[in-house]
Amino acid sequence: MSVMTEITIFVLAAFVGFEVISKVPTTLHTPLMSQTNAIHGIVMLGGLIVVGYANDPLEYVIGTIAIAFGAINIVGGFMVTDRMLGMFSKKPKPKADAADGKGGGDK
């Protein structure tokens, strides 16, 4: 890909990001921040590529740590967002009961 193609993609993606986020209810700020946070965990692909093609001990170490970091970012990010949003949905009553049970011990 030429640099100019990449810059074109970059600029368009920036506008998409600005447009997609407009008038978000305050309630959803934290979950949304958490979700976009999980999405930048995509840097893990960089770690996979680095390790996948590495042939030097230090690069093995750096790359493996990068993969682990990226995986924490992705897995933790999406799961925490899911937990947060689960609090808002009306249907899953059992889930809410479970949360109550936790706090119930010291009632």
Add this chain to the structure above:
Amino acid sequence: MNPLAVLQPGGDAATALYIVAFSLFIVGVKRGTHPTTAKQGNLVAAAGMAVAVVTTLLLDGIGNWGLIALGLGIGTAVGVIASVRVKMTEMPQMVALYNGVGGGAVALIAWSEIRHGISLGEEIPLDTLIPVLFAAVVGSVSFWGSNIAFAKLQDLIPTRPMAVPGQQAINVVLLIGIVAACVSIAINNDDPNQAIFIAILIAAGLLGNLVVLPIGGADMPVVISLLNAFTGLSAAAAGFALDNVALIVAGTLVGSSGTILTMEMATAMNRSVANVLFAGFGGAPAGGAAGSTEERPHTSIGAQDAAIKLAYADSVVIVPGYGLAVAQAQHAIKEVADELEKRGVTVSYAIHPVAGRMPGHMNVLLAEADVPYEQLREMEEINPEMPRTDVAVIVGANDVTNPAAKNDPDSPIAGMPIIEVDQAQQVIVIKRSLSPGFAGIDNDLFYEANTSMLFADAKQAAADIAAEIQQL
């Protein structure tokens, strides 16, 4: 090498799959902005991530499967355990931590890329080198800055603003040094010096520490959101260096949407992002106010009196703040509200846009305690009703109720929109002590004639009040 290798790096098939992945990210974020579709949106984005990861693993030439499995295994295990164990109250610092490791990954990848470039012994093209340098600096700033934010929110280090003398000057010198070092590497792109590159990583880390340390706990939401946007941009830069379209689009998407979110949060506090980053809340007024705190008269009451005031009111507004989160008092408060509703008292919750340490933080906690969504009222909506409210109960909130924001133009929080509890007939403040909030300034509300202070842990106090109401 790769038994599964079916895709050529940069080939049409791989690119097409990456396009599917980033389309799912965009749809996911879009759905994340509406209450009814948010949960689904998160899953859509996660599916996009799965597509992107699998695509990358199928690239021809990928090897070192043991190491890849090790990294994925450790990261997944930590991520799963941390996100299952984390309490809802600790959500903000968890996001800070995840953001930090993301930034750390970017910085490490940048380091690895430069080592790779050096080992080839050829001139590294500037369209690779410049993004790598950008990713290294921003990733490192984000990693260290997020860790400081995490440590502050987790109370591992003091939440109050901490600054060393000549802080701004040191930051400027560091920044100039980093830029100069980057330029020197870019000029010598035929043989970049790795030691200088490592020095850049360290200096950027130091800068991340120094920028976030002086920022008080109250501003952390804005900082975390800003660092989130930074990490997104650094991921995009890594995408430029690796010629990876999924990284460019996803990183940029996070960068720009994160910027909008950050500005929305700063606006809610009536401050600019620059103001949050560089001004902090002034240390001087905090010191002065703390000195005068001791002498001012205030009214202190117990749980029984509070219960009586509440039980015989017609309308009660509960104003939750970070103290509620710390004390895990959301269930106990819900019990108080239930008791009051049994007696026909109208109960609602006033949510300040930045109550707690993240926008929406209170909503999440109260939803966890099964508080009906309709009872959660936003600041603009509830303020006009305040004069008609019999009792406003403040649970662990402080700065967001401080009338000085309206009345005292010299106050550090002047102009910040507040929940106008001072307009209510009676105010009960449940708080551990008279100590100032994260802004470090005294709250005049505590000394008003119609304000009663209930000094206790929020959870204990709420449980006591609920018990007292039952006996009335």
